[in-house]
Amino acid sequence: MKDIKILIVDDEENIRILFKEELEEEGYKIDLASNGYEALEKIKKSPFDLVVLDIKMPGMDGIQTLNEIKKINKDQHVILCSAYGEFKQDFSSWISDAYVVKSADTEELKSTIKSILKA
Amino acid sequence: MNAVELLGEVIEISHSNLEINSRISAILNIISHRMGFEEVLVFKLDKDRRISCSYYNQNCSLFSLVNKYRCHIGEGIIGTIAQKRVPQYFTYKDIPPRFGCIFYHELDGLIGRYRSFAFVPLSDDSYIYGVMAAISTVKGELNDREKILLSVIAREIGGLIRIEDLMVSSKKRISELVTLSELGKILTTNMEPEAALKNIVFIIAKALNASMSTIRLNNFSSRFNTQRFTYGQPDPKLERFIEDLETQAINTKKTVLLSNEMYGDDKDLSQYFLCSSPIITKNKAIGALTICSIKKDLVFDQSDNISYLITTIANYISSGLENILLSKRLKDVITELNDTQKRVIEQEKLKSLGEMTANIAHEIKNPLVIIGGFTKRLAKRMNLSQTENRYASIIINEVARLEKILNEVLDYVKDSPVSKEPCNINTCLDDILYLFSSDSSWERVKIVKNYDSELPEIICDIQQIKQVFINILVNSYEAMQGEGEITIRTEVVKIDNKSYIKVSISDTGGGIDPMAIDNIFNPFFTTKEKGTGLGLAISNKIIMNNKGKIEVENNVGKGVTFFVYLPLENNLSKEE
Numbered sequence: 039m040k041d042i043k044i045l046i047v048d049d050e051e052n053i054r055i056l057f058k059e060e061l062e063e064e065g066y067k068i069d070l071a072s073n074g075y076e077a078l079e080k081i082k083k084s085p086f087d088l089v090v091l092d093i094k095m096p097g098m099d100g101i102q103t104l105n106e107i108k109k110i111n112k113d114q115h116v117i118l119c120s121a122y123g124e125f126k127q128d129f130s131s132w133i134s135d136a137y138v139v140k141s142a143d144t145e146e147l148k149s150t151i152k153s154i155l156k157a
Numbered sequence: 158m159n160a161v162e163l164l165g166e167v168i169e170i171s172h173s174n175l176e177i178n179s180r181i182s183a184i185l186n187i188i189s190h191r192m193g194f195e196e197v198l199v200f201k202l203d204k205d206r207r208i209s210c211s212y213y214n215q216n217c218s219l220f221s222l223v224n225k226y227r228c229h230i231g232e233g234i235i236g237t238i239a240q241k242r243v244p245q246y247f248t249y250k251d252i253p254p255r256f257g258c259i260f261y262h263e264l265d266g267l268i269g270r271y272r273s274f275a276f277v278p279l280s281d282d283s284y285i286y287g288v289m290a291a292i293s294t295v296k297g298e299l300n301d302r303e304k305i306l307l308s309v310i311a312r313e314i315g316g317l318i319r320i321e322d323l324m325v326s327s328k329k330r331i332s333e334l335v336t337l338s339e340l341g342k343i344l345t346t347n348m349e350p351e352a353a354l355k356n357i358v359f360i361i362a363k364a365l366n367a368s369m370s371t372i373r374l375n376n377f378s379s380r381f382n383t384q385r386f387t388y389g390q391p392d393p394k395l396e397r398f399i400e401d402l403e404t405q406a407i408n409t410k411k412t413v414l415l416s417n418e419m420y421g422d423d424k425d426l427s428q429y430f431l432c433s434s435p436i437i438t439k440n441k442a443i444g445a446l447t448i449c450s451i452k453k454d455l456v457f458d459q460s461d462n463i464s465y466l467i468t469t470i471a472n473y474i475s476s477g478l479e480n481i482l483l484s485k486r487l488k489d490v491i492t493e494l495n496d497t498q499k500r501v502i503e504q505e506k507l508k509s510l511g512e513m514t515a516n517i518a519h520e521i522k523n524p525l526v527i528i529g530g531f532t533k534r535l536a537k538r539m540n541l542s543q544t545e546n547r548y549a550s551i552i553i554n555e556v557a558r559l560e561k562i563l564n565e566v567l568d569y570v571k572d573s574p575v576s577k578e579p580c581n582i583n584t585c586l587d588d589i590l591y592l593f594s595s596d597s598s599w600e601r602v603k604i605v606k607n608y609d610s611e612l613p614e615i616i617c618d619i620q621q622i623k624q625v626f627i628n629i630l631v632n633s634y635e636a637m638q639g640e641g642e643i644t645i646r647t648e649v650v651k652i653d654n655k656s657y658i659k660v661s662i663s664d665t666g667g668g669i670d671p672m673a674i675d676n677i678f679n680p681f682f683t684t685k686e687k688g689t690g691l692g693l694a695i696s697n698k699i700i701m702n703n704k705g706k707i708e709v710e711n712n713v714g715k716g717v718t719f720f721v722y723l724p725l726e727n728n729l730s731k732e733e
Contacts (some may be wrong), residue, residue, distance in 0.1 A: 050523050056530040064292050094519065112679070121522035121567075133694060139564070140522065142529020 041067045041155060043085070047077040047103065048092040048119075053140070057090065060144045061151070074098030078106055081114070088151060091134075093120035104134055115154050119147065160306055163191050170307040172312050177321040181212045181314055183530070183577050188291060188310060190212040194302065196271075196292040199314060200235050202285060208235055211287070219292070238276045238288045244297050247274040270294050277307050279315035281383060286318040333473040334468055336364035337473060345478025353481055354386040361470060362388045365463070367450035368601035372474070373403050373438070384444075391449045394423075403445040410442050412468045428452055432464050434471035438479050446471040518563045525563070529556030579614040580620070582658055582723070585649055589626055590645075598639055607646040615658060617725055622697045622723070625707075628692040629662050629719045636666025636717065651723070657705065663718040668711050677709065 044066045046057045058068045068088070068141070070096070071077035073095055089107060093100035100118060107114050118134045136150045170183045185197040196219045199212035207227040207520045231240045233255035236246060247253070249272050273296040279287040289311050299307075306392035343356050354372055362370040369389035391399060399417055405413045435442040448467055455463065471525040531554070536549035586608075593599045631645050646661040669677065678697045693707075700707050705723040712718075 050527070052527040052531075053523060056527060056534070059534060060530070121519045121526075140526050141560055142526050142533065142553070144530065 042087045043067045044130065045069045045071060045077060045080060045086045045089045047071045047089060047095075048097040048098070050092075053092070057147070058104055060148070064087070064148060064151075065152075067135065074100070074103035076105070077103055078110070079109055081107060085111070086114070088117065088150045088152075088156060090117050090119050090147070092140075093118055108133060117147070117150055117154065132149070160302060160336055163306065164260075164309065165204055165311055166191075167310055169196055173318060177317055177324070178212065181317055182214070184310060184314060184317075185212060185214040188307070189216070192291070192306070193293040193296055195427060196290070197281065197294075198290045199287055199318075200290065201287040201318060202230075203227075206230060207576065208239055208287065232485070234276055235288050238278050239285055240281050242278045242285055242312075244275065244277040244304065246304065248272060248298055256551045272296060273299060275299055275307055275637070276488050277311040279311050279318060281312065281315055281319065284319070286322075289314060307608070311525065332364065335709075336360065336558055337470070339364070340470065340473055340477070344473070344481065347484060348481070350478070350481050353384075354478075355388070357474060358386050358388040359590050360629070361448065364452065365448060366454055366467075367430075367448045368392060368454065369447075371447050372444060373447070373451075374436075375442075378461040389449075392429060392451065392632065393550055394426060395429055395449055398431055398432075399447055402431060402433040403447055405440040406435045406445045406447075410437060413473070428539075430463070432454055432467050434467045435462070436471050436475045436478065438475050443475075446474060472545070488727065503720050504620075513722060518567050522560070522563055525556055525559055528552055529560070532556065534576045577616050577618050579616055580619040580622075582660060583608045583610070583612050583615050585619055585623055586626060586645060586647070586660070589623060593630065599634070601640040602634060602637065603642045605642060605644040608642060609648045612649065612658060613725060615725055617703050617723065622703070624658070624723060625696040625699050626662070628696045632692065633662065633664035633666055633717070636669075637664055638666075641665035641716075648721075652722070657722040658725060660721040660723075662721075663716055664717045666712040670716055671711070671713060674709070674711050678707070 039154060044061060046061070046068060047070075048054050048057070049072055054070045054072070058070060061068050069080060071080055074114050074128065075089070075098060077089065080086075090123055091107075092098045098106075104116055104118065105144075107116060118136045118137045119140055121140050138147050138150050141147075148152075164447075166187055167184050170180050170187070173180060175183070181199060185199065188194055190198045196217050197214040198210050198217060199222060200208045202208050202210040208219060209224045209227040228236050230236050230354060234245070234253055249269075252274055271294055273290050273293045275291045277289045277291070278285055279289055289307070289468070291307060340357060341358050343353050343360070346353070358370045358372055363369070368387065369387065369391045371385060371391075372388040395415070398419060401417060401419070402413050412432065412434040415426070415429065417427070420426040428451055430656050431447070432449045433445045433514045436444040436446060446467065448463075467514075512618040528558065532549055532552045536553070539545075541549060586606075590604055590606075593602075595605075619686060630643065637643075644661075644663045646659075646663075648659050648661075650657050650659045678693050697707050700723070703723055705721065708720040708722075710718040710720070
């Protein structure tokens with residue numbers, strides 16, 4: 039299986055580590071960014087199969103980052119991930135592939151990633 | 158008897174400060190004592206043109222016999238004198254058989270005593286006020302001096318009666334004005350309408366000395382619990398006429414009096430006064446004021462044109478009532494505004510409380526995810542004993558419980574979720590078109606509506622659906638560069654046995670480049686310089702969420718038609 043590259047964008051370090059370790063166990067190659075700007079830099083440098091994007095971040099938030107990512111590559115798969123579903127009603131979040139509420143149980147995130155990559 | 162002295166006394170009394178009736182009585186006493194007439198009576202002509210005995214001298218014995226009778230002008234001696242305005246003198250030999258309206262034999266035993274009679278009209282140059290009768294038991298035929306003296310005194314008495322009449326009418330006028338001013342005071346206070354109307358009927362009844370006054374209002378305002386405001390009791394015999402009279406007054410917008418035709422043969426009713434006057438605002442009769450009384454009890458008798466006074470009062474009430482209701486409405490509006498303001502502040506408080514809760518919950522969520530996530534990893538990585546494994550799963554379960562609580566709290570405090578409710582797509586479209594029609598840049602866009610008026614309602618989030626139509630219409634507008642025709646059609650169609658509402662929106666904007674047509678629903682695809690490329694992508698997503706679909710028909714060189722299908726069945730997806 040060729041390497042599947044996933045970028046995790048979250049301002050909380052321990053969340054990044056948790057997701058990284060959980061997803062690496064699934065066999066994905068993980069890169070990390072602690073904010074929107076860093077994420078955009080990395081996406082510009084090398085393509086990712088998927089971006090897991092936190093919404094509530096200082097500076098550029100996830101929705102803005104999402105818009106910028108889509109300008110770079112409109113086909114980029116993005117999963118929005120936040121503490122709760124407050125942005126579900128927001129039109130602008132709909133251009134993401136999925137919306138996952140953060141949880142200690144990472145099964146939903148994993149299965150969402152699988153279904154997106156399969157499609 | 159010194160005539161000059163006598164006349165001097167009469168004039169002195171006539172010009173004194175005594176009450177008018179005392180002055181007249183005093184003059185009559187002088188005639189009696191100084192001229193030798195035992196009986197001196199003054200018969201006064203009243204407003205009904207009837208004559209009755211009103212004044213008499215001190216030792217007069219005839220008054221008790223004649224005071225009940227009211228004779229007409231021309232009836233008997235008294236009536237004849239009043240008619241002809243010429244004095245007449247008789248002795249017991251030539252006195253005619255009728256004295257006023259009374260026949261002689263009714264005065265039997267008394268009249269026989271009298272020898273001489275003088276009847277003198279009380280008049281000035283233009284008007285007759287009554288007749289004076291001077292009767293003596295001792296005198297024979299009167300001499301010329303006595304006749305002239307009586308005429309001069311009669312003229313003086315006539316003058317006094319005239320003054321009295323003037324005073325009575327000015328008193329009435331003052332009383333009218335006082336009544337109107339009292340009403341004015343009520344109508345200009347901030348009194349509640351109910352209280353004001355209760356006071357008004359009270360004042361009118363008191364001012365007119367009427368047995369009842371009542372105001373009826375015809376479905377005037379839902380504010381009033383009762384539609385009738387009454388003071389006093391109507392005479393039972395009149396009760397059945399009141400409503401008829403009110404209705405008549407309201408229908409004709411004119412003041413109506415109880416008339417002979419209405420009560421028919423019941424002569425007893427003629428003693429009553431019943432009058433109804435319409436209350437008119439903005440040329441509409443909204444009710445009536447009705448006064449009920451026994452005629453003789455009324456402060457103003459009928460010749461005073463009391464119906465005119467009642468009409469005036471009713472008019473007064475009309476304008477005042479309008480003011481009272483306006484100020485009442487104003488008060489209500491202010492109260493409502495204050496309440497709204499309070500509610501808004503309350504809501505703001507709740508909202509900021511909600512925001513605070515949301516923030517706290519949000520801040521807790523991340524650490525919780527970290528604790529739970531790593532505990533899981535820990536448990537997975539290490540070879541834990543049964544006990545340690547149990548401890549780890551307790552932590553994991555408790556974290557899951559806390560997460561669940563947090564999610565519930567956040568669901569509760571965040572803005573109310575989009576509401577799905579029955580809505581009519583035609584109305585929704587009209588609402589949007591109304592918005593556009595108020596925008597002058599849409600002036601040159603002709604909108605052709607082709608609605609199915611029987612269109613059923615569907616359950617959806619109308620705000621989102623509106624967003625879709627707005628996106629499509631704005632695209633059309635821009636494609637036509639602000640000038641052209643947009644046709645909107647609504648109908649119900651069946652696709653695979655399922656019913657849909659189909660909305661077709663066609664423009665005359667020349668259509669879409671065939672190269673671009675496949676991309677129009679993709680995010681960030683745009684042909685506009687300043688477009689975001691999100692409009693149709695979002696629209697597509699909204700309609701898909703509502704289990705519908707958007708299709709486009711492209712006529713290059715002509716225009717574009719968008720078809721929006723929304724399912725009729727209430728099986729819309731929940732947004733998960």
